[in-house]
Amino acid sequence: xxxxxxxxxxxxxxxxxQVLASVGHVCHSYxxxxxxxxxxxRESYDMLILDWLGPDFSGIEVLLWIREKFPKILPVLFITSxxxxxxxxxxxxxxxxxxxxxxxxxxxxxxRVQALLRRAYPIQNLSNKLAFGDYLFETRAGRLILAGxxxxxxxxxxxxxxxxxxxxxxxLSRTYILETVWSRGIAISSRTIDTHVSRxxxxxxxxxxxxxxxxxxxxxxxxxxxxxxxxxxxENS
Numbered sequence: 001x002x003x004x005x006x007x008x009x010x011x012x013x014x015x016x017x018q019v020l021a022s023v024g025h026v027c028h029s030y031x032x033x034x035x036x037x038x039x040x041x042r043e044s045y046d047m048l049i050l051d052w053l054g055p056d057f058s059g060i061e062v063l064l065w066i067r068e069k070f071p072k073i074l075p076v077l078f079i080t081s082x083x084x085x086x087x088x089x090x091x092x093x094x095x096x097x098x099x100x101x102x103x104x105x106x107x108x109x110x111x112r113v114q115a116l117l118r119r120a121y122p123i124q125n126l127s128n129k130l131a132f133g134d135y136l137f138e139t140r141a142g143r144l145i146l147a148g149x150x151x152x153x154x155x156x157x158x159x160x161x162x163x164x165x166x167x168x169x170x171x172l173s174r175t176y177i178l179e180t181v182w183s184r185g186i187a188i189s190s191r192t193i194d195t196h197v198s199r200x201x202x203x204x205x206x207x208x209x210x211x212x213x214x215x216x217x218x219x220x221x222x223x224x225x226x227x228x229x230x231x232x233x234x235e236n237s
Contacts, residue, residue: 001046001117002166002180005029006036006062007079008053012104016049019106020113024139026163028180033057037065043176045074047117052080052091060094067095075116079104132165133211135204144204151203156181160196161204164214164224171223197222 003025007013017027028045030036033054048066050059063076078096080087091099097119098112130137136145142158144151153161159181163172177193197214200206206214206224213225 001121002026002028002044002163003047003049003113004036004039004045005049006033006054006059007031007049007051008055009051015106016104016109019109021159023110023114024137024142024162025113026159026166026180031055033059033062036062040066040070046121047075047077047113049077049079049113050096052078052082052087060090063091063094063096073120075120077112077116130162130165132168135165137162137165146204153203157196157199157203161200164200164222168224168226171217171220173221175221177221193222 001024003020005013005016005027007016007029008031013029013031017029020027028039028043030039033056036048037057050062052059054062059078059080063078066074066076075097076095078091078099079102080091080099081102082088083101088099097116100108100112128138128140130139134147137143137158138145139162142155144153144158144161160177163177163180174193182192201214204212206212208227211227213227215223215225217223
């Protein structure tokens with residue numbers, strides 16, 4: 001699943017995102033309330049993790065805005081160093097679905113995230129498998145199966161493929177792909193994306209006759225499109 005994390009400590013954010021990525025999630029981190037609010041206007045996420053503190057807006061302020069603008073189904077996990085009953089009640093009253101008291105324990109973080117996602121999206125087996133037609137992503141193991149056969153794929157190729165399938169028919173910018181799959185702050189050339197995309201086209205057989213096309217969006221990025229296989233009309237699709 002795609003998770004946005006607002007945390008005022010970049011080092012802790014990186015560690016938390018690594019933990020979440022280890023169980024198959026795509027994590028995108030932010031260090032300011034303004035930054036995450038601007039991104040939420042352009043991108044969709046399956047879950048949010050918010051720190052109480054922030055350099056501009058508090059986690060409570062961000063949470064109140066989210067609950068006003070977004071569907072109630074969007075799960076929000078609140079992170080706080082405040083352990084008093086009044087503070088916890090305030091977070092829950094503002095719309096948090098659950099909370100973790102710092103310091104963050106990685107096992108607890110995974111367990112609470114998985115529990116919230118199962119509750120919000122009960123139709124999917126979020127802890128292990130995500131299916132898109134003949135493509136089966138085993139998120140815990142980082143394995144991809146196509147029509148019953150395992151595909152030899154690297155971890156980054158797996159993350160990139162899952163990102164495309166979870167955003168089917170939506171154009172993704174090169175910047176967004178780089179920041180989501182490789183994390184911001186890491187010097188990665190644009191050519192790296194092109195190479196990985198080319199490999200995915202071949203390994204995943206993303207061709208029109210198989211019902212998918214991984215298209216280049218000029219001067220922007222890429223889009224995975226679900227289309228009718230050649231020779232099959234709209235009426236029979």
